[in-house]
Amino acid sequence: MADLTPHSRQPSELELPSEPDRSVVAPRFYPRFEASPPIDPFERLDLSSVFAAVWQARFRIVGSAILFGVWVWLLAGLLTPRYEAMAFLRIDGDGFDALSEGRRDPNRFVDPVVLSTRVQSIKSAAVLGAALDAAGIAYSAEFNEGLARTAEDRRKDQASNARQMSETEKQASLLTEFAKRVDVWQIEQSGVAAIKVKANDPILAARAANAIGDSYIAQQIQEKRKTRLQALDALLAQQNEMTRKLRGIEDSIASVRADRKLVFTEAQDIRGQVLGKTRELLIAAEADLAEVERKRIVIEQARDGGVESLSLVTFSDLIQKLKEQRAVLSVELGQLASETGPSHPRYQAVVSGIAKLDRAIDEELKRVGASVRTTERGLRDRVQTLSKRLAELNSEVTDQATSRVHLDSLETEVQGLRYSRESLKNEIDKLKTALGLEQSEANFVSRALPPEKPSFPRRSLIAAGGTVAWGGFFAFAVGVAALWNRQVRSPADTAAFETIVHCPVVGALPAAGRRFAITARQLPLEFAEGLKRIAEAIRLGPVGPVSIVISSLKQGDGGTTAAVALARLSGQAGLTTVLVELDARRRITELLAAQSAFGLADCAQSGVNPVAAIVPKPDLGFHVLTHGRTGDGLGTRADAALDQVFETLKALYRVVIISAPPLSQSPRAFWVGRNVDHVVVVTTADKRRADVLARFFRFFGGAVPGNVAVVFNHVDAKYHGSLL
Structure with missing residues (x-):
């Protein structure tokens, strides 16, 4: 084993381990994994486990639903019937x-x-x-x-x-x-x-x-009777006014006949008749003109006074109909204002309808007003013509003829008033006869009978609904729990995981507590045992030189921790080991405080000898080649530069462990893995991670290479010993 004691020499003067015997090659620890193509993770939904869980809990679901239905049925009995x-x-x-x-x-x-x-x-x-x-x-x-x-x-x-x-x-x-x-x-x-x-x-x-x-x-x-009474009062008042006027005219005729004892000639009588006829026409024209002026005034008042004045325009059926339609929409608008509010689409539609009716009413008022003004101009011309003609006749007759014409006009007016009064009397008689005989336009089709059963609460319906709702909710909860319970807990789950990812699971590391430190003097027992099983699976020993790439599926899965722990185990076993930091995040540099003037990036970019960049960690038993201070992460370097660095390290060390960035951030682990013995992917013991990992395998190269393995990390202590 090489000397790992710290010293103050320059990196170029370090005593490197002797070149190992590379004639002995470590065999691949498993053959290439042959199986069917991986399953698309977006199509993989294990509904069989959901149905199995629901079927297993069927008695609990049915029993609790029945109890809930009975409880709801009893509770509904306490409600007040409606x-x-x-x-x-x-x-x-x-x-x-x-x-x-x-x-x-x-x-x-x-x-x-x-x-x-x-x-x-x-x-x-x-x-x-x-x-x-x-x-x-x-x-x-x-x-x-x-x-x-x-x-x-x-x-x-x-x-x-x-x-x-x-x-x-x-x-x-x-x-x-x-x-x-x-x-x-x-x-x-x-x-x-x-x-x-x-x-x-x-x-x-x-x-x-x-x-x-x-x-x-x-x-x-009552409304019909009130309308008839109002009409009767108006007709009686009109009749009284007509009678008073008729009596005044009759008195005037008697006075003229008594005071003026005139003898009229035949010619004078003819002129008097003509004068009387002209005056009669003039009176009719003036009456028509007054009526037209009244209509014009009513129309102007209606246009100025708004909707409340439309009731005066009784001579236009269309305006009255539009007014009724607007009243209906106004009632509906009031209801919508209390139910929905001004922002509701239906409310806006009713407002738009009212505006449309207002425009239609205004257009009709304009049209009727134009017609009335045209008629008024014609009647004024006629009145002026008749007045001029009457003035000419007055100038032709004598004072006696004037008196006769006046008398004739009075008699003509009396005849018209008598005829009008007679017609008015007939209308009054009809109203008096119909008074008290009003009938409603509404009548009962069927009267209401006291209901035998309450409409609320319907206990059986409420109980059935509660039973079905509770049963469905319970079954849904059981299914969701089964669907989301994706933790790997048994060898069968591990085998299913391997089938999806098409590569074996070679080890499992237990979940470490918050106080766990990879640089501690003594590692936890279960963690150390897990490392040993992984080392045995990848033939980490004196058989021959071994090169390993360790990466995690996602950030936080523990790839860096597994790489440091495996390097520590290898170094403590007496194997010359170097840990290479390929991850640009420089987590190993921070974790081990391995500061160096050069790093892997410097070796690849500037041609620095890797020996000059190695940092010994005698307390941990291995050497470290950090990433270096360059922050671009080797993304622009050619493959040959890094291959040369790795080949140099393989020639100097028996165990070369390369810590690659997570697969979710970079595929560099698979790129480097083409020239190493093993590629280890660290991930959590979650069934869903199998779909994600299979998707990464397809994205990075299709078929899974035969030197890839998976290590579970953060495994629950209850299942740590039963996964493999």
């Missing part, structure tokens, strides 16, 4: 009940927008308020409990001297609680609306659903 009662209301009718279905007009069409508005009005505050009183909701303990909670929260938030809730606030709170239990929707595209009420009392739920339908029908009848 009943749902449903009533169906026809809202597209024309006032006829179900027995008068044959009297309906088969061609009658109801706008879907109108139907949607009616469905929304069923849940209005007025209808629900009336149903609240009719069904006796205010006296229900169920709803009063919610009201009490509201009052209690209010008392906590307010000061000690805060006022109590007023009757209006109580009614509003009760109405809010009731509205939460009511749901109304249109059944598909039909004219039938469904009213559903949820309550803890089945009788109360049915009574409330029927009360909502009755209240909606009563409200429709």
Whole structure:
């Protein structure tokens, strides 16, 4: 064995070991591994172990699922039952009940927008308020409990001297609680609306659903009666005004006939008739002009006043229809604002629809306004023409003729007023006859009956769902645990690992504690035993010179530690050993404090003699050739330079151990391994590492060379002795 005592001579003066006998060549410790091509790691998913684990735990899974289902079934029995009662209301009718279905007009069409508005009005505050009183909701303990909670929260938030809730606030709170239990929707595209009420009392739920339908029908009848009364009041006021005006004109005619005793000639009578006819036409034209001016003013007010003034534009059916559509979208927008918020796509779509309707209304107002202004200009021209003609007639007749014309015009006006009053009287009589005979456009298709079974909780459904959910969760947990439990624990697992990577596992090193130091005077017993088994597997002994490349699969797997430990074992066994640092990270330099002016990079790049760069470590029993201070990691050097360095070291030492960088960072271990005896890859004892290592083998050269072996590191102490 060479002298490994430290000395102060220059590196060129070191006493190198004598050249070993290289006539004896260490045989390969295993033949080339022949097997099928490796499995793609991305296609390898051991589902058989998952199914096996689930099948093995089937009794536990089924038993626990049944117990969980029973527990959920018992727990559901403690919940307060909730009943749902449903009533169906026809809202597209024309006032006829179900027995008068044959009297309906088969061609009658109801706008879907109108139907949607009616469905929304069923849940209005007025209808629900009336149903609240009719069904006796205010006296229900169920709803009063919610009201009490509201009052209690209010008392906590307010000061000690805060006022109590007023009757209006109580009614509003009760109405809010009731509205939460009511749901109304249109059944598909039909004219039938469904009213559903949820309550803890089945009788109360049915009574409330029927009360909502009755209240909606009563409200429709009341609205129709109110509309008729308003129309009747307007017609009566118009009739009184017409009667007063007629009496005034009749008095004027009598006064003219009494005060002016005039004799009219035939010519004067003709001119008077012409004058009267012209005045009659002028009056009609002025009336038409006044009506057109009124329309123009209404249109201007509508454009300036917004949507609230559109109700004045009664002469345009299209504007009224657009107004109804906008009202429907406004109601929907209010609901979406409380349910989804302004950022929701549906909310934005409704806002866009309202804007589109506003533009359509404005365009229609412009069109109607242009038409009205055109008509107004024509009527003004006609009024001016008739006025001019009337002035000409007035200039042609005498004072007597003027009086006669005036009298004729009064008589003509009286006749028109009498005819108008008679027509108005007929309309008033029709309204009085129809008053009190109003019928709703809605009627019950079927009334709500008290439900026999609660809608919530459905104990059997909840128990079945809980059983299935718990069983699925338990099976999933068992499968995931089996899938992720990939640690190598037995010789069978090791054999499976070797089948995947196509090379043997020659040793296992136990997991070292935090206080483990590779430079310590005494290595742990289990660690030393593992090193000995690895040395035996690779024929590390006096048989012949041995060159070994040691690399790790990934950083942190322990490749550097294994290289130093194996070099230490070889040196302590009396074999001349050199440890070469091929890793540019210079972990060995830091670990062993092996500082030198030259290194492997200097030998390869600058032609420095490797002997000058060797650093002896007599305390550990081997020499070290560090990487050197060059930081480029030999990435630009040709293969021949490093081969020459390694051949020089092989000629001087019996054991040459090369510490290569991890395979995940560089393939240099396989490149160097083509001219060495053994390539040892250090990795953790994890089944998943087999797929990763096989992928590296395929990437770096296809088939696995026959001198590659795997060493497990960081093996759990429980399985350390049972892997090989």
